[in-house]
């Protein structure tokens with residue numbers, strides 16, 4: 001299965017806790033004013049990569065705590081990313097997914113799109129919501145604006161309300 005990517009960083013310490021491989025997917029419908037990655041907006045841009053190629057990078061690096069899916073909009077390619085996320089978790093690594101959708105909107109989308117539902121459920125954490133320039137705060141860990149939340153996905157799904165991860169800085 002193939003994924004359209006804008007780029008990959010094989011080792012990052014700024015995209016979630018621990019050492020992480022970061023996949024920046026290509027294509028974003030949100031077009032937030034002030035976005036730092038406008039080159040990721042075009043859904044026909046970037047390059048196509050096999051999910052297996054990315055998985056091989058993860059397997060090569062025993063120091064990785066996990067994989068971060070960023071963008072672009074990961075949920076625009078939920079099917080391929082769910083395949084990747086499932087295999088990453090099978091390796092004992094965690095998955096953090098960034099999205100321009102709010103948690104509430106994602107759950108609504110998940111109700112009618114099985115791939116979105118799967119990627120939500122395969123994410124350990126989701127950082128939700130669009131980047132809002134007026135709410136930009138460079139002091140916030142792992143997110144750009146104060147409307148964005150670092151959501152503990154299993155805990156939130158289990159109790160039916162948003163549970164913020166302790167490392168999310170709220």
Ligand code: SF4
Pocket residue numbers: 028029030031032035036037038040071072073099100130131
């Ligand atoms: S969701 Fe992210 S990548 Fe998309 S426009 Fe907003 S800040 Fe940029």
